[in-house]
Amino acid sequence: MSKPAVVIDPHFRSMGEIFSTADRQRLTEVVDVVWGRDEPMPVELAREALADARAVVCSGWRYGPVPTNVRAILDVSGAFPADLDYRACFTQGTRVLSAAPAFGPQVAEMALALALAVSRQVVDGDSALRAGTEKWLHAGNTGTFQLFDQPVGLIGYGSIARNLRELLRPFGCPISVYDPWLADGYLRSQGVSPVALPELLSSSRVIFVLASPTMENGALLSREMLEQIDSNSVLILISRAHVVDFDALTELLMARRFRAGIDVFPAEPLPADHPIRSAPGTVLSAHRAGSIQEALWEIGRMVVDDLEAVALDLPPQRLQQAQPELINRLVRYR
Amino acid sequence: MSKPAVVIDPHFRSMGEIFSTADRQRLTEVVDVVWGRDEPMPVELAREALADARAVVCSGWRYGPVPTNVRAILDVSGAFPADLDYRACFTQGTRVLSAAPAFGPQVAEMALALALAVSRQVVDGDSALRAGTEKWLHAGNTGTFQLFDQPVGLIGYGSIARNLRELLRPFGCPISVYDPWLADGYLRSQGVSPVALPELLSSSRVIFVLASPTMENGALLSREMLEQIDSNSVLILISRAHVVDFDALTELLMARRFRAGIDVFPAEPLPADHPIRSAPGTVLSAHRAGSIQEALWEIGRMVVDDLEAVALDLPPQRLQQAQPELINRLVRYR
Amino acid sequence: MSKPAVVIDPHFRSMGEIFSTADRQRLTEVVDVVWGRDEPMPVELAREALADARAVVCSGWRYGPVPTNVRAILDVSGAFPADLDYRACFTQGTRVLSAAPAFGPQVAEMALALALAVSRQVVDGDSALRAGTEKWLHAGNTGTFQLFDQPVGLIGYGSIARNLRELLRPFGCPISVYDPWLADGYLRSQGVSPVALPELLSSSRVIFVLASPTMENGALLSREMLEQIDSNSVLILISRAHVVDFDALTELLMARRFRAGIDVFPAEPLPADHPIRSAPGTVLSAHRAGSIQEALWEIGRMVVDDLEAVALDLPPQRLQQAQPELINRLVRYR
Amino acid sequence: MSKPAVVIDPHFRSMGEIFSTADRQRLTEVVDVVWGRDEPMPVELAREALADARAVVCSGWRYGPVPTNVRAILDVSGAFPADLDYRACFTQGTRVLSAAPAFGPQVAEMALALALAVSRQVVDGDSALRAGTEKWLHAGNTGTFQLFDQPVGLIGYGSIARNLRELLRPFGCPISVYDPWLADGYLRSQGVSPVALPELLSSSRVIFVLASPTMENGALLSREMLEQIDSNSVLILISRAHVVDFDALTELLMARRFRAGIDVFPAEPLPADHPIRSAPGTVLSAHRAGSIQEALWEIGRMVVDDLEAVALDLPPQRLQQAQPELINRLVRYR
Known part of the structure; x- marks a missing residue:
């Protein structure tokens, strides 16, 4: 089975910050990693890549409309993306996921x-x-x-x-x-x-x-x-x-x-x-409850676990999924 | 069934410190309380009372030899009594109990x-x-x-x-x-x-x-x-x-x-x-781990639970029992 | 707040079979019950009622297209409805729920x-x-x-x-x-x-x-x-x-x-x-694992719990939700 | 440290019935095994051996008075020995233990x-x-x-x-x-x-x-x-x-x-x-609750665990200990 393409563009987070060595290895076994660098992916390049991607791992959304082939958006910031057309995602069945549970x-x-x-x-x-x-x-x-x-x-x-x-x-x-x-x-x-x-x-x-x-x-x-x-x-x-x-x-x-x-x-x-x-x-305490470096690897573990699911065309289970009834009632910080 | 006599002489602890209102009530239902005051019981009086007592609740031991009718000694200080003839207790089957588990x-x-x-x-x-x-x-x-x-x-x-x-x-x-x-x-x-x-x-x-x-x-x-x-x-x-x-x-x-x-x-x-x-x-921390007032009532609860057992001629179960192999290897503070 | 209308048409199950007295009372407090009888609701009547209903409690689906105002379909049979346009439900955000977890x-x-x-x-x-x-x-x-x-x-x-x-x-x-x-x-x-x-x-x-x-x-x-x-x-x-x-x-x-x-x-x-x-x-055993009468009340409890959510425009949490990736891969019995 | 001598005379049980291979190995590491055979130990021989033994593992008691050097009697039958002078044991501090908890x-x-x-x-x-x-x-x-x-x-x-x-x-x-x-x-x-x-x-x-x-x-x-x-x-x-x-x-x-x-x-x-x-x-059921062969090895495990304690002159912790208040109130079958 060929691996699906997944855009990995975690900036402001870095790859090493969220993926342990073991999970980075798992990541490459599960999906075909597109980008996967610490620097922010140029938007034009990202938009192009999206056209063939099964999913996107990102921090916030800055890529415009979501193509229907994108089945899942996995935000690693800890919140849901602010600038995303959720209505379109719900209608076309793109799952929008937040890494909040990792914290x-x-x-x-x-x-x-x-x-x-x-x-x-x-x-x-x-x-x-x-x-x-x-x-x-x-x-x-x-x-x-x-x-x-x-x-x-x-x-x-x-x-x-x-x-x-x-x-x-x-x-x-x-x-x-x-x-x-x-x-x-x-x-x-x-x-x-x-x-x-x-x-x-x-x-x-x-x-x-x-x-x-x-x-x-x-x-x-x-x-x-x-x-x-x-x-x-x-x-x-x-x-x-x-x-x-x-x-x-x-x-x-x-x-x-x-x-x-x-x-x-x-x-x-x-x-x-x-x-x-x-x-x-x-x-x-100076906002230190959710800011331990080693705990950020839990984000990566959950992301790879859910990409395993997405790659098999199964529902993801570990990250938190945006719900139509609630998403517009959340305060979303930019 | 008549209630057995039990000497209750907790000084340096006080009655109210170790017995909640409910447990003090239970205490009087379970045994015939002898002394039961905050002041230390005069030794002569205590020795006399011991001759008819099924058990003694105390802080340390200052009453001389243990009569064989005394089936249990319950020390509420948190340690085992320093000045007690343990060998005699073991031989005659007097159980020596410490309230340490309450802490x-x-x-x-x-x-x-x-x-x-x-x-x-x-x-x-x-x-x-x-x-x-x-x-x-x-x-x-x-x-x-x-x-x-x-x-x-x-x-x-x-x-x-x-x-x-x-x-x-x-x-x-x-x-x-x-x-x-x-x-x-x-x-x-x-x-x-x-x-x-x-x-x-x-x-x-x-x-x-x-x-x-x-x-x-x-x-x-x-x-x-x-x-x-x-x-x-x-x-x-x-x-x-x-x-x-x-x-x-x-x-x-x-x-x-x-x-x-x-x-x-x-x-x-x-x-x-x-x-x-x-x-x-x-x-x-200034030795504050085991010194919460409200927790001292756990001593009283365990003492009454074990006096229930002693009154029924059953083995006590809640306090810690002195063991022949170990008692002389413990440091006992006076 | 006025209560939303909900069609309750559980046949082949009966009302008393799935709702305990307490849950039937809760049901009427949470939603405006439409039909709510043991006999199957006449289809024409049901279609009319659907036009104003927030949700439908049913056993299978025999009411034709799902109006967009219907936010949830709660099937009490133990499986997902066989004859339902799931694609339409997913697109319009109608949640399709099965009582399977009650078993x-x-x-x-x-x-x-x-x-x-x-x-x-x-x-x-x-x-x-x-x-x-x-x-x-x-x-x-x-x-x-x-x-x-x-x-x-x-x-x-x-x-x-x-x-x-x-x-x-x-x-x-x-x-x-x-x-x-x-x-x-x-x-x-x-x-x-x-x-x-x-x-x-x-x-x-x-x-x-x-x-x-x-x-x-x-x-x-x-x-x-x-x-x-x-x-x-x-x-x-x-x-x-x-x-x-x-x-x-x-x-x-x-x-x-x-x-x-x-x-x-x-x-x-x-x-x-x-x-x-x-x-x-x-x-x-003659298929008796999931057929205890008293356990059917668990269906009713979960249904009312989830209608509480639907009435408040919140995501339901207790019943099992149909997933786009999986629903057409399940065998659905008629 | 030299290992203490322990008489192991489990008959009617056999060695292999109660000791797994691993526990039999542990047994020899912890104590100096005396007898340790499936056949019942001749009584005269046993009495001689008792004079130097720290403990006895047996099924019932048929060896006469208990020498004071015997610190523990571990009965592997599942009950306390019927023909034992418990009063002497309690007075001299010989612990009498039953394998009942293994069941x-x-x-x-x-x-x-x-x-x-x-x-x-x-x-x-x-x-x-x-x-x-x-x-x-x-x-x-x-x-x-x-x-x-x-x-x-x-x-x-x-x-x-x-x-x-x-x-x-x-x-x-x-x-x-x-x-x-x-x-x-x-x-x-x-x-x-x-x-x-x-x-x-x-x-x-x-x-x-x-x-x-x-x-x-x-x-x-x-x-x-x-x-x-x-x-x-x-x-x-x-x-x-x-x-x-x-x-x-x-x-x-x-x-x-x-x-x-x-x-x-x-x-x-x-x-x-x-x-x-x-x-x-x-x-x-024909008295089959406590008669699974593989479970008998739990007896051996507990026995060796408690012999570890006895060998170190520590109180045993795993088997059930005879209590003076209760032992004569138990029905003891011969």
């Missing part, structure tokens, strides 16, 4: 790391020992709590949430979910409880914000909503600052209304004088 | 919290944002690694290790164990690999020190042993400083030979000028 | 039940005791084996296989899979080993046939393939007889070449004089 | 196999097809039910029950336990619900009898108790007939009061004319 494990791990760092007061405890102001044993554990059996709330139930749920399993936490893009019955079938947002905020000891930015969820966590959070609870903001009224969050944290772990910010880099930098009871 | 979940959770704080550079990342020196995204993740699939080594395979193994399960880490008090075949039956100490140190990405102090393991982690650890690896010292050459450890950490999380120290409080206070790549 | 748990359970009945010789053992020819203890266990740690092969990796994998988990069996509709990389990501069919047959102690009938897999298990099976191995034929050369299978079983459990037959009812009826070492 | 996995598997054979009507379904009286699809499933989510009751919570609990885990069944030798609090800590026997019988869909015979539980399941069982429920009698009024059970089954799976009988072999042989709705 699930590492981001979920960081979400747990931040939650434990706050609940067990790891950062404050370390600072105190360095400053010589530590308190020993129980005296140092005022405000510390265990995660075991605590009610957990997940805002957004996508690939990060599913990975996090596995990491939380040994802690025995009952899990509530708010995700307006999933039906209640489906959530129940996953073993989690669908709840309204205010109830989730007021009843969860640890709240994880894991939602993709959509046209509808800007500042969803308004001041009024944030005020529902119990003073003993912890908010972990992993994805995305878009869904939070960040000014309100900052004020509430400065006033010690509750505690938090924060990995994403409304502006990055964060202004040097932003008050959140000195928020008490808060663990800060 | 397993909280200590294992802290071990994971410290491991993730080091591997994901949570503390350094927070400090950098507070100092305004943070690096964003990948640039801030130099030296960060994920726990998934990393080889883990456990030094000591008691109740902390068993709890930690459950918390590590979703990370898929292959687990090696060094525990000279457990046969290799038994360890294999637990799904872990028994290995020699040097091999464990050189081949594990994260090494957890979880061993009880024994007559044989003082400074087991000598300078020579510590030098086996790879520069990309992380040592988590949870239990106990006794097993480490702490001066050597301090020097190696100051020299950035590897990274560490440390909860226990050779002297506590730690001298104000101890160099470990400024060790780089290290997360420090 | 996964009960069929997987029966697969395990048959496997254990054969491996532990449950049926022969019972017959012997009834005939007075039983052998006791070890003498009765000649040919018996435990499932623990045995290599298992799955032919077909759809919803039955996924459910079965969960049931097999505590047995610790390494699992190989042959499924030409799934890429190797995807199978590996599921924790199973993709293998070629001959290797699966020769190396598995228990082989489960779980494949849907396709244009390509008729008599896939030919005589030559069946002869790869080891004499100590067990074949469980659950879905479907289509994939087996049944005459060859019968001859091999009559000759005691291996053992089997069989739930599906090339003709049902099976001719009274079919030789398989007296096959030794074989457990026979 | 846990295979017996638990058979318990599940019988439960599924009854609940899914596997045996009746096979018989019907052989007789030409089968009913197809739903018509053949009258009385069939799925195990998923059904309330399960375990009578006795020893090693079989613990193994069975793992096998039942994917079925999601809530589990109740009646075991008068375990405290309620301990059972709750295991994630099961302690209940009184009548409640267990009346509320469980599947009831597993897994209790060791004791001085107290003869005919525990009296006629009155058996009558608590719901007509839709299933009783699985695996261990032991001792705990059941077998005449009452037989009558109730003949009257189709409920259904059952039975592996153990009051007399074995069972009289040829015993009415249970024709009981309807019942699956019969």
Whole structure:
């Protein structure tokens, strides 16, 4: 069987960044690689190549109309392409895929790391020992709590949430979910409880914000909503600052209304004088949850797995597929 | 059936510290409580009471010979009593029990919290944002690694290790164990690999020190042993400083030979000028892993569960039982 | 928000057969039920209703062209509709859904039940005791084996296989899979080993046939393939007889070449004089794996869960969705 | 370190029956084997050897007093030795161990196999097809039910029950336990619900009898108790007939009061004319649950694992240890 041609144009990512040596080898066994270089493919050349390609691996879409012979577009940036005619893709059956699920494990791990760092007061405890102001044993554990059996709330139930749920399993936490893009019955079938947002905020000891930015969820966590959070609870903001009224969050944290772990910010880099930098009871991280080099190879593994499927004219199974009902409701960054 | 008399003399712990309201109620339903106060029971009074008691709940042993009617001694301090005639207990069938397992979940959770704080550079990342020196995204993740699939080594395979193994399960880490008090075949039956100490140190990405102090393991982690650890690896010292050459450890950490999380120290409080206070790549904690108030109620729950058994003349199942082969090889602190 | 109209025309199934009382109540809360009776809806009436319907719940398709306002077709028969213009559905974005996954748990359970009945010789053992020819203890266990740690092969990796994998988990069996509709990389990501069919047959102690009938897999298990099976191995034929050369299978079983459990037959009812009826070492079942009344309510639950999604203009998640690459390769029975 | 002498005298079992080739090799590496033959060791010779032995591997005890140098007695029959001075053993700290746990996995598997054979009507379904009286699809499933989510009751919570609990885990069944030798609090800590026997019988869909015979539980399941069982429920009698009024059970089954799976009988072999042989709705097995040859090697593996411990003067961990509170309450067969 001859191998199908696939355009591989991952720039801004590089080939070595996303493909391990083993997966690069697999790639060439599975498809006829067109381009496959770190530099961006010249657009004219790409358009020509598309005419014979079964699929395209890219970061965003800058090649104009999608020929019907292209059965799949695999975006390795971590999001769906901004400038793509999705309607045409859906009509002609071109699958549009995002590598977002490749980030699930590492981001979920960081979400747990931040939650434990706050609940067990790891950062404050370390600072105190360095400053010589530590308190020993129980005296140092005022405000510390265990995660075991605590009610957990997940805002957004996508690939990060599913990975996090596995990491939380040994802690025995009952899990509530708010995700307006999933039906209640489906959530129940996953073993989690669908709840309204205010109830989730007021009843969860640890709240994880894991939602993709959509046209509808800007500042969803308004001041009024944030005020529902119990003073003993912890908010972990992993994805995305878009869904939070960040000014309100900052004020509430400065006033010690509750505690938090924060990995994403409304502006990055964060202004040097932003008050959140000195928020008490808060663990800060400079958008590092999903940016581990070795984890990027998971993108390549998933891409090759799905190209195996595409090469055999089978449905891809590993990357996230754009859905007609949702794609225009997602915020797509250029 | 009349309830058996049980002396409850938990001082230095208090009744309310170890028994939740519900368990205190259960306690009175299961046994006839003798004393049951926060103040230490006068020794003479205690000796008298022992003559009719089925069991004793205490912190250490200060009551002289153990009458044969006493079928179980339940020590709530977290260790086995120092001044007890164990030989007599074994001969007459008095079970000696320690509440150490009650600490397993909280200590294992802290071990994971410290491991993730080091591997994901949570503390350094927070400090950098507070100092305004943070690096964003990948640039801030130099030296960060994920726990998934990393080889883990456990030094000591008691109740902390068993709890930690459950918390590590979703990370898929292959687990090696060094525990000279457990046969290799038994360890294999637990799904872990028994290995020699040097091999464990050189081949594990994260090494957890979880061993009880024994007559044989003082400074087991000598300078020579510590030098086996790879520069990309992380040592988590949870239990106990006794097993480490702490001066050597301090020097190696100051020299950035590897990274560490440390909860226990050779002297506590730690001298104000101890160099470990400024060790780089290290997360420090002031012996706070096993000192959460709410977790002490687990002691009470286990004690009442085992008193239920003792009251019915059944073997207790929840606390750790002193073993003739091992009890004199443990370091027992007074 | 007004509820969308949905045509509910489940005949040959009845309303009470697929909807529990609770789900029937949920159904009326989620959508505006059109028809919803046990009798088949008159076609003209149905076509009229379709013009305003958001979705249709049916058994097969007998309503002609699909209006574009119909966003989902939910077939409750257990298969995809035979007489449907799939190309039109894909082009206009009408999702076509099958209730097949509702049968996964009960069929997987029966697969395990048959496997254990054969491996532990449950049926022969019972017959012997009834005939007075039983052998006791070890003498009765000649040919018996435990499932623990045995290599298992799955032919077909759809919803039955996924459910079965969960049931097999505590047995610790390494699992190989042959499924030409799934890429190797995807199978590996599921924790199973993709293998070629001959290797699966020769190396598995228990082989489960779980494949849907396709244009390509008729008599896939030919005589030559069946002869790869080891004499100590067990074949469980659950879905479907289509994939087996049944005459060859019968001859091999009559000759005691291996053992089997069989739930599906090339003709049902099976001719009274079919030789398989007296096959030794074989457990026979009259297509009862997926026909438990109470389990049909799982269909209704999944249907209502997915109608919740459709009513909110969200992608359905629970039923199986027709895929353009595969739908014309499936055998569709009328 | 010189290896300790251990008398290995397994008769009625043979060496090859309990030790795999690998474990026999391990055995000689771990201890100095004395005797180690299939024939019974002459008693005088054995007594002489005992004077220098660290441990004895045997089937029952026929060697007179236990010298204090013997630190462990490992009985490979599956029960504790009948004719042993346990009081002396406990006083002098000789551990007495039974290989019963080696049977846990295979017996638990058979318990599940019988439960599924009854609940899914596997045996009746096979018989019907052989007789030409089968009913197809739903018509053949009258009385069939799925195990998923059904309330399960375990009578006795020893090693079989613990193994069975793992096998039942994917079925999601809530589990109740009646075991008068375990405290309620301990059972709750295991994630099961302690209940009184009548409640267990009346509320469980599947009831597993897994209790060791004791001085107290003869005919525990009296006629009155058996009558608590719901007509839709299933009783699985695996261990032991001792705990059941077998005449009452037989009558109730003949009257189709409920259904059952039975592996153990009051007399074995069972009289040829015993009415249970024709009981309807019942699956019969001639005490075959714990008698698979290959599973006997698990005995040898556990024995060598525990001899590793004994050789190092450590507590054995794998076999079941005799407890002073219980040993005289067990029925010990000679």
